Amino acid sequence: MSSSDPVSPSSTTPNAERIAESVHAALPASIAELSRLARIPSIAWEGFDHAEVRRSAEAIAELVRELGVFESVSIEQSAIPGTDQLGQPAVLATRAARNGRPTILLYAHHDVQPVGDESLWESAPFEPTTRDGRLYGRGTADDKAGIASHLAAIRALVDARGDDFDLGIVLFFEGEEEFGSRSFEQFLADHQEQLAADVIVVADSGNWSTEIPALTVGLRGNVRVQVKVTTLEHASHSGMFGGAVPDAMLAAVRLLNTLWAEDGSVAVAGMTTREAETPAYDEAQLRSETGLLPEAQPIGNGTILSRLWDKPTVTITGVDAPSIKNASNTLIPTVTFQLSARVAPGQTGQQAWEALREHLLAHAPFGARVEFADVDLGDPFLVDTSGWAAAEALDTMREGWGAEPVEMGAGGSIPFVASLVERFPGAQILITGVEDPDSRAHSPNESLDLGSFHRAILSEALLLSRLDARG
Numbered sequence: 165m166s167s168s169d170p171v172s173p174s175s176t177t178p179n180a181e182r183i184a185e186s187v188h189a190a191l192p193a194s195i196a197e198l199s200r201l202a203r204i205p206s207i208a209w210e211g212f213d214h215a216e217v218r219r220s221a222e223a224i225a226e227l228v229r230e231l232g233v234f235e236s237v238s239i240e241q242s243a244i245p246g247t248d249q250l251g252q253p254a255v256l257a258t259r260a261a262r263n264g265r266p267t268i269l270l271y272a273h274h275d276v277q278p279v280g281d282e283s284l285w286e287s288a289p290f291e292p293t294t295r296d297g298r299l300y301g302r303g304t305a306d307d308k309a310g311i312a313s314h315l316a317a318i319r320a321l322v323d324a325r326g327d328d329f330d331l332g333i334v335l336f337f338e339g340e341e342e343f344g345s346r347s348f349e350q351f352l353a354d355h356q357e358q359l360a361a362d363v364i365v366v367a368d369s370g371n372w373s374t375e376i377p378a379l380t381v382g383l384r385g386n387v388r389v390q391v392k393v394t395t396l397e398h399a400s401h402s403g404m405f406g407g408a409v410p411d412a413m414l415a416a417v418r419l420l421n422t423l424w425a426e427d428g429s430v431a432v433a434g435m436t437t438r439e440a441e442t443p444a445y446d447e448a449q450l451r452s453e454t455g456l457l458p459e460a461q462p463i464g465n466g467t468i469l470s471r472l473w474d475k476p477t478v479t480i481t482g483v484d485a486p487s488i489k490n491a492s493n494t495l496i497p498t499v500t501f502q503l504s505a506r507v508a509p510g511q512t513g514q515q516a517w518e519a520l521r522e523h524l525l526a527h528a529p530f531g532a533r534v535e536f537a538d539v540d541l542g543d544p545f546l547v548d549t550s551g552w553a554a555a556e557a558l559d560t561m562r563e564g565w566g567a568e569p570v571e572m573g574a575g576g577s578i579p580f581v582a583s584l585v586e587r588f589p590g591a592q593i594l595i596t597g598v599e600d601p602d603s604r605a606h607s608p609n610e611s612l613d614l615g616s617f618h619r620a621i622l623s624e625a626l627l628l629s630r631l632d633a634r635g
Contacts, residue, residue: 170563170564170565170566171183171184171563171564171622171626176559177560177563177626177629177630178325178629178630178632178633179324179325179629180563180626180629182323182324183320183321183323183324183622183625183626183629184622186319186320186323186324186625187316187317187320187618187621187622187625188618190316190319190320190323191614191617191618191621194312194313194315194316194617194621195294195299195614195617197227197312197315197316198292198299198304198308198309198312198612198617199292199299199301199304200223201220201223201224201274201303201308201311201312202290202292202299202301202302202303202304202308203290203291203292203301204216204219204220204223204290205276205290205302206219206220206221206274206275206276206303206339207275207276207277207278207342208252208275208339208340208342208343209278209342209343210343212278214252217252217253217274217275217339217340218239218253220274220275220339221239221252221253221254221255221274221337221339222239224255224274224311224337225237225238225239225255225257227315228255228257228315228335231315231318231319231322232322232327233259233318233322233327233329233333234257234258234259234333234335235258235259235260236256236257236258236358237255237256237257238255238256238257239253239254239255239256240253240254240255240256240351240354240355241253241254241347242347242350242351242353242354242355243347243350244346244347244350245347245349245350250347251339251340251346251347251348251350251351252275252338252339252340252343252347253339254336254337254338254339254351255274255335255336255337255339256334256335256336256337256355256358256359257333257334257335258333258334258335258358259331259332259333259334260332261330261331261332262330262332263330263635264330264635265330265331265332265631265632265634265635266331266332266361266362266363266631266634267331267332267333267334267360267361267362267363268331268332268333268334268361268362268363268364268365268628268631269333269334269335269336269359269361269363269364269365269591270314270333270334270335270336270365270367271310271336271337271338271364271365271366271367271368272307272308272310272311272313272314272337272338272366272367272368273307273310273337273338273339273340273341273342273368274303274307274308274311274337274338274339275338275339275340275341275342275343276302276303276306276307276308276342277302277306277342277605277606279302279608280607280608281608284608284609285608285609286300286609287300287301288301289301289302289608289610290302292304294614297613297614297615298602298611298612298613298614299611299612299614299617300609300610300611301610301611302610303610304610304611304612305598305599305603305604305605305610305611305612306368306599306603306605306606306610307341307367307368307597309598309599309612309617309620310367310368310597310598311337311367312617313367313598313617313620313621313624314335314365314367314624316621316625317621317624317625317627317628318333318625318628320621320622320625321625321628321629321632324625324629325629325632329632330632331628331631331632332361333628334358334359334361336359338351341368341580344388344540345579345580348580348583349583352583352584352587353587356587359587359588360588360591361588361591362553362590362591362592363553363591363592363594363631364584364588364591364592364593364594365557365594365596365624365627366578366581366584366593366594366595366596367596367597367598367620367624368578368595368597369574369576369578369595369596369597369599370574370597370598370599370600370601370603371597371598371599371600371616371620372569372570372572373600373601374600374602374613374615374616375565375567375615376565376567376568376569376570377561377564377565377567377569377570377619377620377623378569378570378571378572379547379549379554379557379558379561379569379570379571379572379594379595379596380547380572380573380574380595380596380597381546381547381549381571381572381573381595382440382473382474382509382544382545382546382547382572382573382574383509383544383545383546383573383574383576383577383578383581383595384473384476384477384506384507384508384509384544384573384574384575384576384577385506385507385508385509385511385512385513385516385541385542385543385544385545385577385579385582386504386505386506386507386513386540386541386542386577386579387503387504387505387507387513387516387517387520387539387540387541387542388481388502388503388504388505388538388539388540388541389502389503389517389520389521389536389537389538389539389540390500390501390502390503390536390537390538391500391501391502391503391524391534391535391536392498392499392500392533392534392535392536392537393412393415393416393419393498393499393500393501393528393532393533393534394412394497394498394532394533394535395409395410395411395412395414395415395497395530395531395532395533396409396411396412396495396496396497396498397497398497399494399495399496399497400494400495401493401494401495402493402494402495403493405495406495409495410529410530410532411495411496411497412496412497412498412499412532413485413496413499414529414530415499415528415529415530415532416499416501416532418529418530419524419527419528419529419532419534420480420501422523422527423478423523424463424478427463427464427465428463428464429463429464429465429471429475430475430476430477430478430505432476432478432519432520432523433519433523434515434516434518434519434522434523435476435505435507435508435511435516435519435520436476436508436510436511437470437474437475437476437508438474438475438508438509438510439474440470440473440474440573442467442468442469442470442473442474442573443469443570443572445467445468445469446468447462447468450462450468453601453602469573472573472575473572473573473574473575474508474509474573475508476505476506476507476508476511476516477505477506477575478503478504478505478520479503479504479505480501480502480503481502481503481504482501482502483499483500483501483502484499484500484501485499485500503520505517505520506575506576506577507542507543507544507577508544509544509545509546509573510544511544512543512544513541513542513543513544513579514541517539517541521536524536541579542577542578542579542580542582543579543582544577544582545578545581545582545585545593547593547594547595548592548593549571551592552592553592553594554592554594556627556630556631557594557596557623557627558571559630560623560624560626560627560630561623563622563623563626564619564620564622564623564624564625564626565619565623574595578595581593581595596620596623596624597620598612598616598617598620599612599616600613600616
């Protein structure tokens with residue numbers, strides 16, 4: 165065993181030593197497998213080649229078949245409600261439980277974010293590259309590492325136990341999570357019987373650090389909306405009419421400025437805050453993990469983690485307006501911007517959207533017309549950690565990482581978790597992951613710490629072994 169493999173001979177997990185040896189020996193192959201998947205630009209957003217998403221699903225389905233333990237492996241697509249379109253391809257595999265053992269559903273997604281400005285990447289985004297113990301590339305962390313860790317954990321279980329184990333396993337590898345999981349609800353309805361499980365592991369979150377694991381117990385919800393601000397029927401000369409006629413950019417800037425208080429906290433009436441204790445986390449750690457410039461100051465109020473986990477946010481993520489290259493001396497008639505809001509636990513996405521919509525309409529300056537499009541909502545979620553599955557997961561994290569796990573919130577959103585709970589109310593939900601604070605998911609130079617990858621695989625393999633022994 166390596167120094168990063170802390171399982172001890174006193175472990176209470178069946179086959180723990182053998183599993184640890186297997187995970188360690190197979191780690192180079194697991195990294196190579198992840199790299200092969202990360203070379204596929206599986207972007208589900210409109211305007212990208214969706215054949216690559218199909219290619220990604222086919223590559224993963226083949227890897228699942230090679231495990232030799234599933235009774236069925238298929239690529240499935242469900243309809244997007246309200247449209248005549250199908251969602252992106254997902255991989256679905258099932259193995260029935262035997263002899264009273266539980267069934268575990270392992271979730272991850274194989275679609276990835278667009279690369280953004282490629283000039284900001286230090287290496288090609290779809291050519292995974294190892295530097296200083298990290299694997300760089302789009303999807304190496306979010307979330308093809310989740311898929312690779314699930315597959316590696318199953319291999320380790322088979323190596324230690326043989327393929328005649330009794331645990332039921334379902335794999336659901338989604339193909340459109342980064343594009344809003346638009347067919348997710350229908351997929352759950354179409355495959356409810358196959359997806360039914362006692363425990364659901366969602367491997368799409370992170371850890372406290374590269375040395376300390378975490379079980380995510382709180383997620384914020386989300387509101388995404390395009391806002392169109394119009395003040396003119398057509399563009400007019402800014403020299404001739406500027407000073408008397410409000411252009412759309414002026415109106416948009418004035419409107420946006422009403423969304424935040426002086427300290428940068430959200431100033432939208434009706435968007436609520438959750439009161440909860442948070443672990444220690446200081447400004448120095450925030451600066452280290454985010455790259456905040458020395459002269460720039462944090463925003464908001466309360467503890468830093470309360471701002472990240474338990475308070476709402478509103479962020480401008482895009483603006484459609486003339487570029488500097490195409491700028492002319494005209495009053496712009498229309499500006500469209502995209503808002504991404506995060507919703508604190510305790511409020512639904514719908515409630516937050518209604519509050520945000522009312523605020524924008526009420527604060528439109530100069531009589532500007534405000535219109536909305538492409539609204540996407542997701543509810544926050546709080547995990548019930550009182551069940552046996554959470555206790556088993558925390559124990560195997562202690563074994564696999566050799567450190568006490570943290571129960572943490574997450575600033576990001578996984579809206580479909582609430583859908584899983586609604587569809588499968590008896591299932592225990594575990595939100596795990598392989599990311600760390602420097603993974604930079606969604607950003608240039610996304611990366612995966614390979615030590616964290618190793619320990620995450622080991623912890624999950626130990627969890628599978630424990631569940632297989634659970635009568």
